Amino acid sequence: MSDHKQKLLTAMAALGLGAQPQSWIDGALVDGTGDAITLVDPYTEEELFSYPDAGAPLAIAACEASQRAQRGWAKGISAAARGQVMQDISRAVLSHVEDLATVEAIVAGKPIRDCRIEVAKVAEMFAYYGGWADKLHGEVIPVPSGHLNYTMREPLGVVFQITPWNAPVFTGGWQIAPAIATGNGVVIKPSELTPLTTVALVKLAEEAGLPRGLVNVLCGLGPTTGQTATQHPAVRKVIFVGSPETGRHVATAAAAALKPAVLELGGKSANIVFGDANLEHACLGAQAAIFSGAGQSCVAGSRLLVHKSVYDELIEMLATGMNNIKLGDPLDEATEIGPMSNARQFTHVNTMIGQAQSDGASVLSRDDRPTQGYFVPPTVLRNLSNSATAAQTEIFGPVVAAIPFEDEAQAIALANDTQFGLAGAVWTADVGRAHRMADAVRAGTFWINSYKAIHVSSPFGGSLNSGFGRSSGMDGLMEYTSAKSVWLDSAPTPRIAFGYVS
Template sequence: MSLQSFQMYINGESCEAVSAARFDSMDPSCAQPWASFPDANGDDVDIAVKAADAAFNGRAWRSLTATARGKLLRKLGDLISENGEQLAQLESRENGKLIRETRGQLAYLPEFFYYMAGLADKIEGETLPIDKPDMMAYTVREPIGVVAAIIPWNSPLYLTAIKVAPALAAGNTIVIKPSEHASASIVALAQLAEQAGFPAGVLNVVTGYGPSAGSALTSHPLVRHIAFTGGAATARHVVRASADNFAHLSLELGGKSPQIVFPDADIDSAVNGIVAGVFAASGQSCVAGSRLLIHESIYEEVLQKVADRAARIKIGKPSDADTEMGPMTTEAQLNIAENMVATALEQGAVLRHGGKRPDVNGGWYYEPTLLECQSPTDTLMQEEVFGPVAAAIPFKTEEEALALANDSRFGLAAGIWTRDIARAHRLCRDVRSGIIWVNTYRVVSAMAPIGGFGDSGYGREGGIDAVLSYTEKKTVWINLSSEPMADPFVMR
């Protein structure tokens, strides 16, 4: 079978790696190679970063007004909308996400570019009410410089959009290193940026592996901001790599997000929310609601309904319109899910559904899996699976539910299911998570910040916070007095 061949995108041109090396990408639905990409190393990264730095300092980009930048972002959003089907097909092919989901994401993705386009010329400074009558002081916000964006494989276009759109709105340039498992849709996005009219070097894509291309990018001395989405272990390498040049960091990492179900909840809605939170996208979501904390009075009812719904989930090819759960993106991630379920069973967990690999087209599939754990300290209650595996445990009181929810080093998301509005507000205040959904789950908006606490990272993507995070504040002092300066050895 012939492979589709893709190139990198650097300084406004499609190109091969300096070494001419390439690697194959696998189709997870059948475990067969489908595409080939340049295998970048430090030399390629250096070329891309220097191109981004030259563009940042060049007249074509720097001379654009903020309003003009916003118009380019809006044009890119339009092009994403016009090419949505092609982008959706690419992403579904490369990472196994359902075509129905990638189409849904692509239908909304332009909104991130439209929203950030609107913010581009609203990045404002302040006039300070300074306490020195002969002085005036004000602040301005300026772009940081070259941004490195490290993108994982689970939702590459979405996770690229929430980095690229605010970074460009603020006037920065960017080098994107997508996952070696899902690079095609990002290369296609770069080509749309060219069509939108972005100057050469403003947006660049290098393809390759983390230890070579990724490490070279995050440690490059010209990189001023690193936007990373991925696992905590890799993030620690990124933090260390950034130390030499003190690059700004935004880290959106994993989670072990709780879904807390109280007796007064709409049980059927809660069940649907649990299914959406942990089985949609085959559980390959940073915000997966994989810890089920259920009140003891409804514990068995909820578990049985979740198990029954899991049993009806249609597993199949992501390209089929009626498929509800596709494959895991990588064989390594499939093995992790399988091993963690085995460990849970060794620790005394009770399997309520799933726990096996279904035979679907030879691909990397895993059944939606539900287990009852014996203790909140069990491995499955503490460690992220990044697969369709839910761990459940009962609670007696609201106080116990809160303690269980916060018994985690992660803090990315949480779901609260209750009709008691006072209880909902109490828990929204006290649960240590960056995103909390009440009587819903897995909802996103271009206007809403995304980010976590603890091992789930720091910094925010989405909303005006994201744009401001790609700027640096400068303070300007102006002497209004016509008198000569006084004693130069005394601070004013």
């Protein structure tokens, strides 16, 4: 047994997990019933586990358990009490940062220092939304009649959430916290490749006071486990974070069952640098935008648009800087970039680099990658047209297409010449230009002289192939509620009207 696996099993035991991935159903760890799923350590390439797909029976049990528990959670206790439980969950997460981060680093291949930050942010998510629990007020509407008309925000019931392999514990907290703050039950299916931290998170939440069965975790596959949960009559909404290709299937399945969906999908975000920018800051921002997390981020700045006057200078700075980034063991405190999370993604990224070369790009990369693991070194694609496959398709790796532009108008045209609409950024000393770019570039999130600043209090989401609906902030909270309009006739003699009141 490798040192990685031994440390993984030790951390799992400390979190109260079994010796292999299991679903969490109605307050207990449960083995699946379906076909075997294999997990491989992306750094050592060692097989970690072979575990059974949860399957339809567990999906049905999870939905039924959430439905039973949700009634008491929404109506049986006060909103303030719900908020207090969520504050207790936040503290429980903070008390297990190291074990959660260790599991995440080994299974997902992410540097442990990044994992610690993400676990701490999960605690912050529960604290933030716990504060919202008793502050969801309705409105009084001055309708043109003698009625008192007011609105109430009600929970949907049970929601089904599907989260990805690139940030499982982060997206788990990102989705669960607003759902339970508003009184909903949750069935969540993390990626079958990275299920462990989500199970541990929900187990910790129950130990901190969350009602048994309110949140259930399914460790399994989309076409079997996920499809069953989507179709279950208890589920009132489907939330998906992942690729556009899978998102289409999820949205189609939800629509067939007449259920709304929130899709948080991919991006091909433009990171725009003008000639008047502080190039040192812009270079550091560009590195963080695409190389952190090995580029496995939906908001990665995967298209670097640079004014022609500083294009060569900035690319030289970027190439020099990326040679100083440490690639290595995710458990090494010094590691800045770990391996790709899985073999399939490793193959995809290398295929896209080869396609870019075929399309005329010159490739700037490092030769000193580790000899083991699914490593792709930081890579810059020069002389690539914005219409090329590698400039239009989400690569989801540490690969950036560097494209020059002539002026502001061309920068905007290039930035919007994509089927995505998730994020973007501009680097400039011109305040007026900064605001013009923020207004003109199609993006749900846009940064000025910064990149990847994200917080639970701010709405997040995109348009077109980047999905629809919003996560986080008050906007994300509202995705888990429905508005009820209540009319009270206050006239001494009630008047029965047909149609609109007047």
